[in-house]
Amino acid sequence: HVLTHSFPTRRSxxxxxxxxxKLHSSHDSDGKPVPTSSIALYDHxxxxxxxxxxxxxxxxxxxRGDAMQNILPRLFAVAAIVAGASALCLSVPAQAASAGxxxxxxxxxxxxxxxxxxMEGAIxxxxxxxxxxxxxxxxxxxxxxxxxxxxxALYNNKDFAGASARFTExxxxxxxxxxxxxxxxxVNSALATSAGNAFYKASNLEGAKEKYAEAAAQDPSNLxxxxxxxxxxxxxxxxxxxxxxAIAAKRREASSYVPDNQLLKQRATDAEATLAAQEAxxxxxxxxxxx
Numbered sequence: 001h002v003l004t005h006s007f008p009t010r011r012s013x014x015x016x017x018x019x020x021x022k023l024h025s026s027h028d029s030d031g032k033p034v035p036t037s038s039i040a041l042y043d044h045x046x047x048x049x050x051x052x053x054x055x056x057x058x059x060x061x062x063x064r065g066d067a068m069q070n071i072l073p074r075l076f077a078v079a080a081i082v083a084g085a086s087a088l089c090l091s092v093p094a095q096a097a098s099a100g101x102x103x104x105x106x107x108x109x110x111x112x113x114x115x116x117x118x119m120e121g122a123i124x125x126x127x128x129x130x131x132x133x134x135x136x137x138x139x140x141x142x143x144x145x146x147x148x149x150x151x152x153a154l155y156n157n158k159d160f161a162g163a164s165a166r167f168t169e170x171x172x173x174x175x176x177x178x179x180x181x182x183x184x185x186x187v188n189s190a191l192a193t194s195a196g197n198a199f200y201k202a203s204n205l206e207g208a209k210e211k212y213a214e215a216a217a218q219d220p221s222n223l224x225x226x227x228x229x230x231x232x233x234x235x236x237x238x239x240x241x242x243x244x245x246a247i248a249a250k251r252r253e254a255s256s257y258v259p260d261n262q263l264l265k266q267r268a269t270d271a272e273a274t275l276a277a278q279e280a281x282x283x284x285x286x287x288x289x290x291x
Contacts, residue, residue: 103129107139110146119150144170148180155187160194163187189219196228205239208232223257227264230254234271248275 110125126143133139151166167184171177196211209232215225234250237243251271255264 099132103133103136103139106132107142110142114146119146119153122146123150140173144173144177144180147173148177148183151180151183151187155183155190160187160191164191185219186222189215189222189225192218193222193225193228196225196232200228200232205232205236209236227254227257227261230257231264231267234267244271244275244278248272 106125106129110122110129113119113121113125123143123146126139126146130136130139130143147166147170151163151170154160154166155163164184164187167180167187170180171184174180192211192215196208196215199205199207199211209229212225212229212232215222216229219225230250231254234247234254237247237250248268248271251264251268255261255268258264
């Protein structure tokens, strides 16, 4: 059963935008400097927005054009508050940018490891990146692609349990990952077939039948599982004294799935011969009774 690979996609780094807003300007709409004396001051709270927080600023009104030395201390106080707000605002995007840079670096390291053939190392780097940014769809897809491809390699090496774990994790990351779902069905089918074979060798025909049926359901393209299921059903009919015609039909069905299997072909031939002999004997008995 051929499994399908998938490969991660390299992408440009995420762009981070800060939340610093223009808090104060001493220029008018034409871009020309505004005289200090014309700056409007208010005696009620004014909100300065920074990173989602509202910082109240109290400024005194100057109605009579008092000396600027009475106003400047308040302006300096406002400037100090704004500076503090800016420092607070800078810390949030700086942290986000730092985490984003870590994610980007880890992804680059993962791709470099893939180029060197170190898929397990790449998986470790992608997982570390995801620990910092678990809701990143592109990152999740990249990790899922590597898990799927390494799952194929494990499957080809007959490590069905390991392959199943990789495909399952890939689907958890990307629920609509069709290739991983198909591959999981194939590997689960292989596991069920293996379990069915063990039951069959132990002469547990009912257990084998159950597992072969599971294998066929997990992967409809698994013709070996279908052949094994039809064969064990024929065995159960023989064991329980079933109808020879039904037995022969099951033997033919088993052989049809894998025509090159000589054992199943021989069993089908033998079942046909047994059925033919029975029919000949019945016909002879009928002729004898007529006389």
